[in-house]
Amino acid sequence: MEAERCIVRNGRIYTLDLEGGRSVYGEPLIEIDHAVYREWIPWRSKMAALLKKEGNAPLPEGDLLYLGAAQGTTVSHLSDLLPDDTIYAVEFSRTPFRKLTALSKRRGNIIPILADAFHPETYRMIVPDVEYLYQDVSQKDQVGMLLRNADIFLRKGGTACLMLKARSVDVTSDPARIFGKVRAELERGGMKVKRMIDLSPFQVDHAAFIVTGTR
Numbered sequence: 001m002e003a004e005r006c007i008v009r010n011g012r013i014y015t016l017d018l019e020g021g022r023s024v025y026g027e028p029l030i031e032i033d034h035a036v037y038r039e040w041i042p043w044r045s046k047m048a049a050l051l052k053k054e055g056n057a058p059l060p061e062g063d064l065l066y067l068g069a070a071q072g073t074t075v076s077h078l079s080d081l082l083p084d085d086t087i088y089a090v091e092f093s094r095t096p097f098r099k100l101t102a103l104s105k106r107r108g109n110i111i112p113i114l115a116d117a118f119h120p121e122t123y124r125m126i127v128p129d130v131e132y133l134y135q136d137v138s139q140k141d142q143v144g145m146l147l148r149n150a151d152i153f154l155r156k157g158g159t160a161c162l163m164l165k166a167r168s169v170d171v172t173s174d175p176a177r178i179f180g181k182v183r184a185e186l187e188r189g190g191m192k193v194k195r196m197i198d199l200s201p202f203q204v205d206h207a208a209f210i211v212t213g214t215r
């Protein structure tokens with residue numbers, strides 16, 4: 001029987017290590033029935049925070065476009081979950097990109113792309129239509145970036161997850177107000193907001209927006 005790819009033990013989330021026992025960012029490893037799992041830490045990864053807040057949140061499926069990959073902390077767990085799919089991981093800063101590239105050399109399902117996610121036309125030739133779009137950048141126009149990428153890459157019926165950092169949008173406003181504005185902006189942009197989840201206390205002033213495209 002194949003091992004489960006994502007499990008919860010004693011309130012902690014783990015993914016089945018695609019590398020068979022190698023910590024990526026210092027996360028603890030555990031062994032269950034001869035399979036090695038890596039702890040998915042909610043203070044380090046917003047996707048893990050989302051799963052802690054909403055245990056029944058659906059996990060991504062299919063090819064995935066990831067905007068703001070950094071050195072690949074969250075990407076590595078998605079890579080554990082999606083061994084037969086491809087993660088197109090976009091990052092524009094060279095320092096984390098070097099670690100992301102090293103990670104991709106050990107894991108065949110990650111394609112690292114050094115690019116500015118505000119300009120999706122620059123990686124249009126590399127990335128196909130995807131089932132899932134994940135965005136985690138600390139930038140002002142996070143909705144604009146998501147809409148531009150969804151328009152080009154998100155398959156009809158696909159899901160997008162926007163990890164919004166309120167303080168990057170506006171440092172002075174109340175985060176709850178910003179979350180409301182962002183919801184309205186996404187809807188004006190033609191997206192359907194299915195869920196909005198506040199990620200505190202794991203990620204303070206952050207919310208996850210789970211949306212579907214309408215194209």
Ligand SMILES: C[S@@+](CC[C@H](N)C(=O)[O-])C[C@H]1O[C@@H](n2cnc3c(N)ncnc32)[C@H](O)[C@@H]1O
Pocket residue numbers: 044045046067068069070071072073074075090091092093096115116117118136137138139
């Ligand atoms: C909060 S960190 C991402 C952490 C990562 N998602 C994780 O959970 O492992 C945000 C990243 O977005 C990147 N970023 C910001 N603006 C970007 C842009 N326009 N295009 C691509 N990457 C961008 C930053 O360089 C940074 O590495």
